[in-house]
Amino acid sequence: MIKLEREGCPKELTREVREELTRLYAENKDRDVWNSPKIKKPLKDALLRMTRGKCAYCECRLNIESKDVTIDHFLPKSTHPNEVVQWENLFPACLRCNREKKDYEKRIVNPCEDRPQDYIGLDVRNRYFLRGIDRDGVGKNTTTAIKLNDIRRVMVPRMIEWEEIRQRLEEISDDMQKDGYKTKYRNRIEVLMGKCLPDASYAAVKATNMLDDDCYQKIKNFLKDMGKWTDKLEILEQEMKSVSFVWIRMV
Numbered sequence: 001m002i003k004l005e006r007e008g009c010p011k012e013l014t015r016e017v018r019e020e021l022t023r024l025y026a027e028n029k030d031r032d033v034w035n036s037p038k039i040k041k042p043l044k045d046a047l048l049r050m051t052r053g054k055c056a057y058c059e060c061r062l063n064i065e066s067k068d069v070t071i072d073h074f075l076p077k078s079t080h081p082n083e084v085v086q087w088e089n090l091f092p093a094c095l096r097c098n099r100e101k102k103d104y105e106k107r108i109v110n111p112c113e114d115r116p117q118d119y120i121g122l123d124v125r126n127r128y129f130l131r132g133i134d135r136d137g138v139g140k141n142t143t144t145a146i147k148l149n150d151i152r153r154v155m156v157p158r159m160i161e162w163e164e165i166r167q168r169l170e171e172i173s174d175d176m177q178k179d180g181y182k183t184k185y186r187n188r189i190e191v192l193m194g195k196c197l198p199d200a201s202y203a204a205v206k207a208t209n210m211l212d213d214d215c216y217q218k219i220k221n222f223l224k225d226m227g228k229w230t231d232k233l234e235i236l237e238q239e240m241k242s243v244s245f246v247w248i249r250m251v
């Protein structure tokens with residue numbers, strides 16, 4: 001989960017449309033009023049722009065054409081029917097996260113209003129396992145409610161994507177040790193950093209692992225020594241830091 005910036009409400013979701021759809025929903029709770037043809041496309045487009053095409057919660061990549069892209073009601077529509085088409089209450093989510101979260105009532109992290117890093121950290125022993133870190137248990141509520149540590153559906157995909165990056169880092173580090181500096185090596189590290197930025201799937205977990213990786217540090221130090229650590233690389237690293245979690249050691 002990473003911090004998201006919400007743009008203005010799509011113009012199609014006017015007050016009149018909102019009131020009409022909210023009334024229709026009040027009459028019949030089985031109506032998917034948020035999928036009304038009047039607003040469906042602009043609403044989904046705006047939500048997916050906000051998350052850069054990802055699930056707002058687990059950060060998996062959402063295929064716009066797929067049925068798996070759902071609109072999640074942050075405050076459940078069952079208990080907050082007046083928020084059923086309220087722009088600020090809507091997030092794009094994968095079907096899995098939407099179903100898991102469902103009518104969960106306790107406070108969880110709102111990626112538009114909270115900094116997820118203030119509530120969630122990464123476990124040092126299992127580098128793909130999210131842990132709640134705040135005293136009020138908001139982070140823990142979040143990982144529990146949405147099952148953000150589901151092994152098959154969330155942790156393994158995170159691990160596969162990170163491991164692919166880690167292996168490439170090792171190769172670059174070895175190549176640099178052998179051949180010395182070459183521009184193509186710097187380009188390769190730039191590409192790998194790009195896979196850990198907010199646009200990428202599972203960016204928070206991948207960026208946290210990348211920043212802590214021995215080979216990454218070795219490559220960075222090598223480039224610095226050679227005077228080849230550019231402003232662009234520095235900016236990419238800052239972007240990774242902006243989405244990364246803290247490491248948590250459980251005692």
Ligand SMILES: [Zn+2]
Pocket residue numbers: 055056057058059060093094095096097098
């Ligand atoms: Zn998800």
